[in-house]
Amino acid sequence: MNSKIWLSSPHMGGTEMKHVQEAYDTNWVAPLGPNVTGFEEDLENYLTQSSKVACLSSGTAALHLTLILSGVVQNDDVICQSFTFSASANPIKYQGANPVFIDSEKDTWNMCPLALEEAIKDKIYKGKKPKAIIIVHLYGMPAKIDEIAAISKKYNISLIEDAAEALGSTYKGRKCGTFGDFGILSFNGNKIITTSGGGALVCKTEKDKQKAVFLATQARDEAPHYQHSEIGYNYRMSNVLAGIGRGQMEVLDTHIGLRRGMNQFYKELFKDVDGINVFTEPSQDFYSNHWLSCVLIDSGITGFTREDLRLQLEKDQIESRPLWKPMHLQPVFKDCEYYGDNVSETLFNRGLCLPSGSNLSEEERIRIKEAIIGFLK
Numbered sequence: 001m002n003s004k005i006w007l008s009s010p011h012m013g014g015t016e017m018k019h020v021q022e023a024y025d026t027n028w029v030a031p032l033g034p035n036v037t038g039f040e041e042d043l044e045n046y047l048t049q050s051s052k053v054a055c056l057s058s059g060t061a062a063l064h065l066t067l068i069l070s071g072v073v074q075n076d077d078v079i080c081q082s083f084t085f086s087a088s089a090n091p092i093k094y095q096g097a098n099p100v101f102i103d104s105e106k107d108t109w110n111m112c113p114l115a116l117e118e119a120i121k122d123k124i125y126k127g128k129k130p131k132a133i134i135i136v137h138l139y140g141m142p143a144k145i146d147e148i149a150a151i152s153k154k155y156n157i158s159l160i161e162d163a164a165e166a167l168g169s170t171y172k173g174r175k176c177g178t179f180g181d182f183g184i185l186s187f188n189g190n191k192i193i194t195t196s197g198g199g200a201l202v203c204k205t206e207k208d209k210q211k212a213v214f215l216a217t218q219a220r221d222e223a224p225h226y227q228h229s230e231i232g233y234n235y236r237m238s239n240v241l242a243g244i245g246r247g248q249m250e251v252l253d254t255h256i257g258l259r260r261g262m263n264q265f266y267k268e269l270f271k272d273v274d275g276i277n278v279f280t281e282p283s284q285d286f287y288s289n290h291w292l293s294c295v296l297i298d299s300g301i302t303g304f305t306r307e308d309l310r311l312q313l314e315k316d317q318i319e320s321r322p323l324w325k326p327m328h329l330q331p332v333f334k335d336c337e338y339y340g341d342n343v344s345e346t347l348f349n350r351g352l353c354l355p356s357g358s359n360l361s362e363e364e365r366i367r368i369k370e371a372i373i374g375f376l377k
Contacts, residue, residue: 008190011359016247033239049178052209055237059164059186059199064091066182070158076131082326083344101328103340107282110143115340132158137166140291193248195241258358263290275301306352316371323351
């Protein structure tokens with residue numbers, strides 16, 4: 001039997017163990033140390049825009065802290081993209097706040113600026129201005145950030161960028177995660193670079209970074225004894241895992257090139273197939289890392305659904321996955337408000353994520369190609 005071809009598996013560069021071994025040799029096996037500091041500096045230098053970065057235990061932890069830093073408290077309304085993974089929305093509930101979900105637009109699949117402004121106007125009319133906006137750069141595709149940032153500024157609402165899937169993606173040459181008041185990154189095992197688990201909070205000022213680190217280390221006050229004036233969290237990244245991150249930063253741009261190569265592979269594979277469209281940039285302003293390559297399947301033209309293709313690939317030991325099920329359709333968020341039409345619902349019903357890893361071999365690409373061509377025939 002053929003070995004499994006995964007959707008997006010970890011891809012080591014080769015130098016990670018040097019940094020990990022250094023942590024062991026110097027006994028920096030703790031949630032602080034030279035690797036954490038070095039990884040933060042690597043990310044700051046990569047993102048530029050004078051970004052300040054705090055490395056944390058996960059992207060979800062980073063998003064939770066951004067809400068705290070944005071002043072979100074119980075019963076506040078927080079606007080969130082509906083078409084995303086649940087980790088974009090769950091931290092809103094951690095704060096006892098209310099998610100208000102927004103539909104996508106068709107170009108980037110991300111938050112629709114028109115539906116966003118409609119929601120804000122409606123909430124203000126009802127006497128409750130939202131406290132923050134969470135946009136997501138889905139599958140590595142930058143959102144329509146100019147329009148969304150302008151709306152955020154117009155209504156003076158904090159803007160948070162969930163760039164968990166978009167490290168290295170750019171809009172008009174500027175890195176995703178640096179446009180909002182805060183940004184978050186993820187280094188989960190399936191991301192474009194990984195620290196096994198882990199994430200980072202991106203902010204504008206050293207003051208915000210230090211506040212995030214303070215909250216992430218149990219909010220311990222300066223005192224010889226353990227004293228706490230605020231609720232804190234155990235959210236700091238391990239120095240060992242940060243060592244993996246330092247090695248991964250050395251191959252980040254290579255991984256982006258390989259992921260973009262997989263997107264080109266699928267564009268070539270489906271170029272003459274009616275009813276199947278590969279997700280790609282709407283204009284030259286957008287540069288996606290193509291963390292995952294996705295297709296939309298119009299069953300009215302193809303005669304088969306995305307689920308038919310997914311099940312066939314599964315039989316061939318090739319992992320694929322439906323697009324994210326929108327948050328406003330999730331049982332856990334069924335009572336939350338939603339603004340928009342059915343764009344995200346249509347994307348979910350028609351879309352499929354295909355194997356996209358930067359470590360896919362030529363043999364595996366041939367297997368994918370043969371499996372898909374065999375199915376199409």
